Amino acid sequence: MDYSHIRNEDLDLYNLIEGEEKRQREGLELIPSENYVSLAVREAMSCALTNKYSEGYPGKRYYGGQEYTDQIETLAIERAKKIFGADHANVQALSGAAANIGAYFAWLEPGDTILGMDLAHGGHLTHGAPVTYMAKLFKFVRYGMKDPDTGEIDYDQLREIALKERPKIILGGFSGYSRSIDWKKIAEIAREVDAVAMADVAHIAGLIAGGVAENPFDHGFNIVTTTTHKTLRGPRGAMILSKGTVSNPLRAPEKTMENLPTLIDRSVFPGLQGGPHMHQIAAKAVAFNEALHPNFKTYAHQVVSNAKAMAEVFKEEGVRLIGGGTDNHLILADVYGSLDISGGDAETLLDAAGITLNKNSIAGDTRKPFDPSGIRFGTPAITTRGFKEEQVIEVARIMIEVLKNKDDATVAKARASIKELAEANPVPESFI
Numbered sequence: 001m002d003y004s005h006i007r008n009e010d011l012d013l014y015n016l017i018e019g020e021e022k023r024q025r026e027g028l029e030l031i032p033s034e035n036y037v038s039l040a041v042r043e044a045m046s047c048a049l050t051n052k053y054s055e056g057y058p059g060k061r062y063y064g065g066q067e068y069t070d071q072i073e074t075l076a077i078e079r080a081k082k083i084f085g086a087d088h089a090n091v092q093a094l095s096g097a098a099a100n101i102g103a104y105f106a107w108l109e110p111g112d113t114i115l116g117m118d119l120a121h122g123g124h125l126t127h128g129a130p131v132t133y134m135a136k137l138f139k140f141v142r143y144g145m146k147d148p149d150t151g152e153i154d155y156d157q158l159r160e161i162a163l164k165e166r167p168k169i170i171l172g173g174f175s176g177y178s179r180s181i182d183w184k185k186i187a188e189i190a191r192e193v194d195a196v197a198m199a200d201v202a203h204i205a206g207l208i209a210g211g212v213a214e215n216p217f218d219h220g221f222n223i224v225t226t227t228t229h230k231t232l233r234g235p236r237g238a239m240i241l242s243k244g245t246v247s248n249p250l251r252a253p254e255k256t257m258e259n260l261p262t263l264i265d266r267s268v269f270p271g272l273q274g275g276p277h278m279h280q281i282a283a284k285a286v287a288f289n290e291a292l293h294p295n296f297k298t299y300a301h302q303v304v305s306n307a308k309a310m311a312e313v314f315k316e317e318g319v320r321l322i323g324g325g326t327d328n329h330l331i332l333a334d335v336y337g338s339l340d341i342s343g344g345d346a347e348t349l350l351d352a353a354g355i356t357l358n359k360n361s362i363a364g365d366t367r368k369p370f371d372p373s374g375i376r377f378g379t380p381a382i383t384t385r386g387f388k389e390e391q392v393i394e395v396a397r398i399m400i401e402v403l404k405n406k407d408d409a410t411v412a413k414a415r416a417s418i419k420e421l422a423e424a425n426p427v428p429e430s431f432i
């Protein structure tokens, strides 16, 4: 990208942006929620649409001058529906957190109950962490894994809690869970207790789009929320997909499952947000077009093959993996239990070696959340750089070396190898 105007106006900021670009170029990104977008996505994000107000929805706006914005938002909506087989898509949600709040308020009244995954077992902050406002407004109850060493979800427990608590929403989907999910079982339990089945696929949306993970809509889910910037490889943002009939969002419909699309539109605007960020929506449309291209299937499959290959190296080295391995793009390793280093220290050492990942609590963690026992890492970003099994196995071996030896000499050697690997595999400019 050409930043000549920023350079001319604001040299301090220019230098910081250049620094971040260099960091991304020379290091390896293993944070499983991060990715690299195409230049086409970045161009859309910097286009003149950032100047435009378009409160409302295509054909039903509160401001004039919408002949292009209506068509742009409609393109994004239609592509999103096609990727996920949804009846409706709201592409205005500003982030994953906002998408979840929008979905909760579409269906719930304050005080209602949501049954979601235990945060320590991989559920997300927005699934009712006590520090969030949502936890003050709704009652969150929890299910979890039967055994952290296999990762299987305790579906019997899930059903028992559902029958006892009668939640209005049963929530599936995670940010720290590496196995596949039995969407059908969750949807059946939701139906049994008359709850909306909602999946938050923020992490695995790209794997679903690429046909390498199951789509909750194929198994009876009513609502699917997702970010657009993780495995889906689009701009920072989110959307809410749903099944049901779409009617006029200017009129409040009855709260029935059939009306979910309209309830969701009204919940996002005017319920939660003001004007949509139309440049982001244009960038979403670009990313969705890329996700519909056959190349995206190849990418998604490679993401999972790479994660499995890295998991094997860790297992061969005797490192305990939560869930016993991976079916998706991410790996959770108990480095404190297996390599005698805390998650925080592991994060710092690997950062010094040019590998970015995050410390993570593991199920039943005996350590404090700020320096827990685990690390979480994944393959979406390095796979975008073109890494195949051979290279990710090398990265995994370097990680193990660093975590075992914990000394400056090993870190320096690792840093040189990582920089070489990164430079040999630059981020591509386009994917189709």
Ligand SMILES: *Cc1c(COP(=O)(O)O)cnc(C)c1O
Binding pocket: 033, 094, 095, 096, 097, 098, 100, 124, 126, 173, 174, 175, 200, 201, 202, 203, 227, 237, 238
């Ligand atoms: C990342 C994530 C979110 C939040 O997305 P933001 O865009 O950071 O608000 C919500 N749910 C899950 C499962 C996530 O992984």
